[in-house]
Amino acid sequence: MAAVVTFLRRLSTITPLKKGVLQRYPTCIRTMSGAVPQGVSERLWSLGKLNHVAIAVPNLENATALYRDVMGAKVSEVTPLPEHGVYTVFVELGNTKLELLHPLGEKSPIEGFLKKNAAGGIHHICIEVDNITEAVKQLTSSHIRALNPEPKIGAHGKPVVFLHPKDCNGVLLELEEA
Amino acid sequence: MAAVVTFLRRLSTITPLKKGVLQRYPTCIRTMSGAVPQGVSERLWSLGKLNHVAIAVPNLENATALYRDVMGAKVSEVTPLPEHGVYTVFVELGNTKLELLHPLGEKSPIEGFLKKNAAGGIHHICIEVDNITEAVKQLTSSHIRALNPEPKIGAHGKPVVFLHPKDCNGVLLELEEA
Numbered sequence: 001m002a003a004v005v006t007f008l009r010r011l012s013t014i015t016p017l018k019k020g021v022l023q024r025y026p027t028c029i030r031t032m033s034g035a036v037p038q039g040v041s042e043r044l045w046s047l048g049k050l051n052h053v054a055i056a057v058p059n060l061e062n063a064t065a066l067y068r069d070v071m072g073a074k075v076s077e078v079t080p081l082p083e084h085g086v087y088t089v090f091v092e093l094g095n096t097k098l099e100l101l102h103p104l105g106e107k108s109p110i111e112g113f114l115k116k117n118a119a120g121g122i123h124h125i126c127i128e129v130d131n132i133t134e135a136v137k138q139l140t141s142s143h144i145r146a147l148n149p150e151p152k153i154g155a156h157g158k159p160v161v162f163l164h165p166k167d168c169n170g171v172l173l174e175l176e177e178a
Numbered sequence: 179m180a181a182v183v184t185f186l187r188r189l190s191t192i193t194p195l196k197k198g199v200l201q202r203y204p205t206c207i208r209t210m211s212g213a214v215p216q217g218v219s220e221r222l223w224s225l226g227k228l229n230h231v232a233i234a235v236p237n238l239e240n241a242t243a244l245y246r247d248v249m250g251a252k253v254s255e256v257t258p259l260p261e262h263g264v265y266t267v268f269v270e271l272g273n274t275k276l277e278l279l280h281p282l283g284e285k286s287p288i289e290g291f292l293k294k295n296a297a298g299g300i301h302h303i304c305i306e307v308d309n310i311t312e313a314v315k316q317l318t319s320s321h322i323r324a325l326n327p328e329p330k331i332g333a334h335g336k337p338v339v340f341l342h343p344k345d346c347n348g349v350l351l352e353l354e355e356a
Contacts, residue, residue, distance in 0.1 A: 047249045049273040053231060053303055057347045066346065070320045071225045093305060095227040095273040100347075119348035122300045125231055127271060142248045168244065169235045169278075170297035 045135040048128035051156075051176055052090070052099040056110045057120040060087055060102040067091045067098070084155050085109050099126075099155075124162070125171065128178035132159050135175055139163065151177070223313040226306035229334075229354055230268070230277040234288045235298040238265055238280040245269045245276070262333050263287050277304075277333075302340070303349065306356035310337050313353055317341065329355070 057063035060078060067073040068091075076090040085108035091098040101123060103111050113123055129135045132151045140146060145164040154160030154176060163173040235241035238256060245251040246269075254268040263286035269276040279301060281289050291301055307313045310329045318324060323342040332338030332354060341351040 043250055045250075047245075047251050047271070050228070050231070050271045050276075053228070055347055055349055063347045066322070067225075070317065070322060072221055072223075073225050093225070093228045098228075117348055119344060121343075121348035122303070125300070139248065144244070144248060165299075166297060169233055169241045170295055170299035171233055 043138070045129055045131040045138065048130060048178060050096045051126040051128050051174075051178065052097045053125050054099040054101055054123045054174075055120060056101045056113050056117070056123040058102075058114055058118060060089060060100060063100050063102075063120070064089050067100075080104055081155055085111075086155075088155060123172065124174050126160075126174040126176050129175045130177070132161055132175055132177040136161050144168065221316070223307055223309040223316065226308060226356060228274045229304040229306050229352075229356065230275045231303050232277040232279055232301045232352075233298060234279045234291050234295070234301040236280075236292055236296060238267060238278060241278050241280075241298070242267050245278075258282055259333055263289075264333075266333065301350065302352050304338075304352040304354050307353045308355070310339055310353055310355040314339050322346065 055063070064075055064078070068075045074092040076088075076092075079088045081088060082104055085103065085105050087102045087104050089100040091100065101110050103114065110123060114120065136146050136149055136151070140149060144167045147162040147164055149161070151159035151161050154174070156176065159177045161175045163175065165172045233241070242253055242256070246253045252270040254266075254270075257266050259266060260282055263281065263283050265280045265282050267278040269278065279288050281292065288301060292298065314324050314327055314329070318327065322345045325340040325342055327339070329337035329339050332352070334354065337355045339353045341353065343350045
């Protein structure tokens, strides 16, 4: 997890992506069309469900009250995850969940984000994959950088990889093997 | 929709929320506990599923290629919505969808967002409700401001209301009656 934390902290120094910097992906496979370009092996992984939307919040009690008391959502207890440097509260939405994040300790990976976004904001989204090793292999060969190419155990006890926001339309994208 | 567009445009001038500015919500009801405080009528609306995560992108073709070709997701055709000032592409994720947004016309509501976030980024999330009129009534009485208190017809042809990000942990929250 230390590598993930280090990479997340580095995000605060990332410069904006220039228009058009994302180029074609020569090694890609269009699975939806059913056509696999010659010389390219078949896809060995699939994108799954949206696991959660993570929201960094400056005040966890108020944020929890907003969803639980004002909006009537089912929310979890506050869970401290010292190894990840965050407190978490999950908000159930039926088909997926919101993950409220608040810094824990002095070197929280969301500290920098909250300094830049005092009101809080959406920190990342997490999408499930069925084979994270194959996903990273294909993504990196398609010039989508992984912040931690070697999967780490995430907050849910499952292997996760964060993709570089500069390669994903400014979105910090977490892939979780589910 | 004009009012929504105007309000969205104004978001670029919003100053960050100070820590602790969200206070208690005296008129709230804790539906999950089953206890309804005395003198408070029962909740007349419910929060539903996450309808979509909207991502503003500087290059719609590249963003679509990332999800379709690199990640193998099923994506929609590009749909121009001139009355909303955006082009949209939907990325299916099984339980919900991503909505890629790109400016259309000179007065697009996401123009300011992309000026501030050249690489793109998550613009808003949309959660379904079963009764938008009652939702807005209760939310505003709980000091959660609606950018358009009168529901407007959104991109999916259904009534929508946008909540003020300053009252929602820095998140632009769209409620859609589904």
